[in-house]
Amino acid sequence: MNLVITSWTKQGSLDWALDDNNQRLAKKGLVEVLNAFPSEVEDLLCEVREGRIDGSVCSGSCACLKGTVQRLRAHKYRKPTDMVISPSSPIERLFLGISKGDTPPTNKNSWLIEQWLVEHLDSRKTP
Numbered sequence: 001m002n003l004v005i006t007s008w009t010k011q012g013s014l015d016w017a018l019d020d021n022n023q024r025l026a027k028k029g030l031v032e033v034l035n036a037f038p039s040e041v042e043d044l045l046c047e048v049r050e051g052r053i054d055g056s057v058c059s060g061s062c063a064c065l066k067g068t069v070q071r072l073r074a075h076k077y078r079k080p081t082d083m084v085i086s087p088s089s090p091i092e093r094l095f096l097g098i099s100k101g102d103t104p105p106t107n108k109n110s111w112l113i114e115q116w117l118v119e120h121l122d123s124r125k126t127p
Contacts, residue, residue, distance in 0.1 A: 022090050027116055029091030033065060034120050040072045041124075045117040047072075048110055051103045055095035058087075064095045 034041050047053055047068055058067040064087070086092060097109040104111040 025090035026094045029089055030116055031120065033069060037069050040069050041117060041121060043072045044068060048114050048117065049103060051101045053095060053098045054100040055098045064092050
């Protein structure tokens with residue numbers, strides 16, 4: 001797995017996540033990743049629901065958005081996916097507010113991401 005990390009700061013607070021403009025930008029960033037890796041969307045939803053996200057790290061069993069997608073792809077296809085992880089991007093800042101063990105009922109960032117993932121999956125079903 002080849003991860004390229006830019007600067008990392010702990011700015012993924014819920015206050016940041018609830019700003020309307022940042023939510024719009026974060027959702028756009030999430031959709032870009034989901035469209036680039038459509039076969040990982042359902043698995044990513046499971047990771048969110050089961051508390052296997054840790055937005056403060058970029059690799060491992062719990063990781064940020066792109067780190068989790070990379071891990072899922074590496075497991076499924078047995079090959080790494082090069083991906084630039086930009087911790088200051090709105091979606092990664094939103095993921096930064098999620099710690100290992102956080103689930104949608106216990107973490108508002110996790111809940112919001114779950115809603116967007118379900119919405120994305122539903123939109124793929126509708127022609």
